[in-house]
Amino acid sequence: MKQVPYRLAEALESLCIRKSLEHITVSQIAASAGVTRQVFYRYFDDKFELASWIHHVHLYQSLKLALEEDSKQVWYLTTRNWLFRLTENKAFYMNAFQSVSQKEFQRIIRDFFYTAYKWQMEQSMRREINEEEAFSLRTYLYGGMESIYQWIASGMSMPVARLVDLLRCAMPEIIRNGVLTGENVTYQEALNQLETYLLEEGLLLAIK
Numbered sequence: 001m002k003q004v005p006y007r008l009a010e011a012l013e014s015l016c017i018r019k020s021l022e023h024i025t026v027s028q029i030a031a032s033a034g035v036t037r038q039v040f041y042r043y044f045d046d047k048f049e050l051a052s053w054i055h056h057v058h059l060y061q062s063l064k065l066a067l068e069e070d071s072k073q074v075w076y077l078t079t080r081n082w083l084f085r086l087t088e089n090k091a092f093y094m095n096a097f098q099s100v101s102q103k104e105f106q107r108i109i110r111d112f113f114y115t116a117y118k119w120q121m122e123q124s125m126r127r128e129i130n131e132e133e134a135f136s137l138r139t140y141l142y143g144g145m146e147s148i149y150q151w152i153a154s155g156m157s158m159p160v161a162r163l164v165d166l167l168r169c170a171m172p173e174i175i176r177n178g179v180l181t182g183e184n185v186t187y188q189e190a191l192n193q194l195e196t197y198l199l200e201e202g203l204l205l206a207i208k
Contacts, residue, residue, distance in 0.1 A: 007033040016092040021099035083160045121178030
């Protein structure tokens with residue numbers, strides 16, 4: 001049987017198909033997952049924290065799948081996998097982005113990808129990124145996340161492959177040289193290093 005947080009996540013995603021997040025109660029989520037309200041609150045403070053946790057899980061799963069497929073193309077594959085995950089859970093994300101603070105979701109996305117891209121750049125360049133590179137990366141991610149948010153708000157009509165291509169074309173050369181070249185590390189090495197990195201940044205959420 002799946003762990004309780006994942007059962008709660010599936011319950012909320014399913015409920016979001018039929019009603020808005022504002023009209024979904026913790027009791028309904030718990031009942032759909034086959035647990036009590038007390039069990040729900042053992043893991044999450046409220047339904048909005050659960051929605052944010054789901055997003056972290058989807059981001060991490062997209063990253064893990066990318067590393068399994070090709071650790072040299074972490075940027076492209078993680079972005080593609082994540083955007084496809086959004087389209088597969090369209091009802092939930094269209095609902096959640098309207099219900100949860102837009103800035104909160106954008107922060108989650110920016111911080112997660114900043115950490116992953118920074119790690120990839122440092123692996124490729126074999127050094128820590130400098131102030132100019134860090135500034136360029138943050139600026140690129142702010143613009144990119146706003147474009148992705150607009151894509152979600154407009155109903156995700158643009159094909160994922162096209163959106164990924166546009167995001168890649170918009171990437172400054174200073175980032176492109178580090179993120180798109182990749183470093184020849186094994187899947188397990190890359191995953192272990194990135195998990196450590198994300199945990200240190202507080203972006204890989206453990207089950208409470």
